[in-house]
Amino acid sequence: MNNPTRNIRRSFSSVWIRCVGGVVAGVMAWMLMAAPLTAQIALRADTVHTMTGDPIINGVVLIEGSTIADVGPADAVDIPDGATVYEGTVITPGLVDPRGTVGLSGIYNVDSDQDQLDTTAPMQPELRAIDAYNPQEELVAFLRDQGITTVHTGHGPGALISGQTATFKTTGETVDDASLSDISALSMTLGPAATQRFSSPGTRAKGAAMLRDMFLQAERYRDTPEDERERNLPMEVLVQVLDGEIPAFIQAHRSHDIMTALRLAEEFGFNLVLEGAAEAYLVTEEIAEADIPVVLHPPKIRPFGAAENAQLTTAGELHAAGIPVAIQSGYEAYVPKTRVVLFEAGVAAANGLPHEAALASITRTAADIIGQSDVIGTLEPGKHGDVVLYNGNPFEYVTNACTVVIEGEVVKEDGCS
């Protein structure tokens, strides 16, 4: 409801509605009334992190309708009469969680609200995140209150191929309202997490062999003329990976599992994003040379199991090596049921990741890695009106997100009163 353009596009893409023209017209008229394009919001702060260059001192972000109309120093941005004005200390783009399971993993942590992993088979690329995401999940609202405006979420770690991911704004009543991308990546796992729940694979090497065999099948499927093949849901998704339409997000914590991920990507030529990567600091050169981005584990991850060698300083070390680093909320089996990337990036910032790089790890770089940098991640005219206003340095424990705006809709405004 917050983005008429997007909703209208979705409506047209639906075969059902296309057959009922009158309904389309009605829906369009209703949506235009529900979200007037003329709404104007101005946010002013002592420091505006546009993430496109140096921060602006005493800056203003002007939003018209659902997008950013202007950004600049206060004396250079014309705030129209009638605009709603919010003031604070710091402004950042809406925060981007580049990898979580929120919306599939619910707050109660019982079978009926845990949909991030199906264990009936070790490789299920056909499982769609949009068929499981609950946009009205309480944890989504919780994240929104902390300034998270976009989540890349979906099937979690725990199977060689656990399923698909998708990208959602943290508003919206239905999955279509919330969706920014219905399929964003294929979720894969290497290491003990991929072997412990299945009779096979039972070992690392078997897991890699099964994945290679699956990709070989997908190559054959891709190379078969369409009229000579039947639709095959798993193969269709794997072909998207092979064709570079979506990346494979591979969770690998141990350094040898990371190397297996690099090897698979090289063999089949798909776009790889490493996630988790607790031991990435042991193979920094190899990751940099392969030009692979890392969606790093939360720095506060508990150091046990495959992540027992995690360091608080890894984000800073990868950044220093020139590797694009974003910081994920990841998957939590117990408490906290979701992590908050703002808190995690703060810990990275306190342990060697430079301030702007730490902000980028949950804004610009995160948006880049999930393929959404054309619409979110920075404060620039034409991008989505996703903005967070704080009463201090966002990374300080005691700072709050006072005002949160998503596509021009104020979704939180009393966070500091």
Add this chain to the structure above:
Amino acid sequence: MLSNQIRQALLIAVGVLGLLAADTAHAQDDPHVFRGATIYTMSGDAIDNGALVIQNGEILDVGSVGAVDVPSGAVEVDASGQVIMPGLIDTHSHIGGVSGGDGSSPLHPGVRTIDGINVRNSGIMRARAGGITTVNVLSGSGHLMSGQTTHLKLRDGSTIDDLLLCYEDSDICGGMKMANGTNSQRDSGPFPGTRAKSAAEARALFLEAEAYRDQLNSDDPPDRDLGMEGLVEVLNGERIVHFHTHRHDDIMTALRLRDEFGFELVLHHVSEGWRVADEIAEAGVPASIITLDSPGGKHEAVNLYFKNGRVLDEAGVDVSYHTDDPITDSRLFLRSPAMGVRAGMDRTAALESVTIAGARQLGLEDRIGSLEPGKDADFILLSGDPLSTYTRVNETWIEGMRVFDRSNPDDNAFFTGGYRIFDGTMHHVHDINE
């Protein structure tokens, strides 16, 4: 008694080490003065440009730089630009690979966690790296009563005896862990399946303990019974009950049990404490609470908010924060009260919550928790504001001995983590059932 033996043992150890490393080894003997820091004594206002004087493991004096008495020959330490505050007290932790009772019963009053703690576990070093000097180590919450807790001073040492912190002239070195709500319920075996059954089992046990105590005072004393002995200490107010409880109604059940049997009670976790804050305050019962980054993870914790500390404190409840390590990490303990301040908690109350309030909740406030003459020389040097994300613990001192030094890479590794630093020291979180 026991602690005197420990001190003697330590002094001997110190003498031996002193031949090898002259640096901190004589801290116990030589007076030290730390000058120029901002000092939070937690017994009065913060002191700018303060000085802390210690000797023989105790605090001699604390005050403004010009106002303290410094013995001649004191070792001068320039602490300017740093913050000094009491060593942090963690009222609820599972470091040391601790274990308690097993699945044979929901009630284990005779099981001692001192028999299940490994003080060589690197969790001890993680806690020191986080500025923690005293810990209440508890067994888990999967039982109505999982065992006797253990107070540890995180001194350098190689056995549990080196680290034990017992009450003065007493063999009692901890409390009693209890739990209600869902963790201690099970579908089968000897465990309760409902809340009412849980309470009934606990009450029946306390009745048994009352009878045992009465018999102890009679002409016909009973045979020794380890569980009953522990419970008599509870009934006598010598052993504090540390009660895991989340939901508002479970909190009231814990208060009801305490009213019936008159034991000393500290509520732990208390996730919905904000819903019954006035009732807790009226009962005069303290709360040891936790910060989690998001609500949920189980039904009982879906209403756990950052505001809990503020609401409880404003209602007049004595509030401490705990790590529940490994649920939250000892290295970042100061983050917990800081997140309370984020939600409006009074800053002084937040600092007290990890120092003197924690000491009160363990019954150790005469010895630890604030920087005052005569108290243990347990303190930390911080790089800045205790509640800032960017602040690091530079040094941790316990009884006049430095046990963590950030400038030493071997120590610092226990803060940052890294390859094979924490090997085998962490439980899988599901095993903790916390």
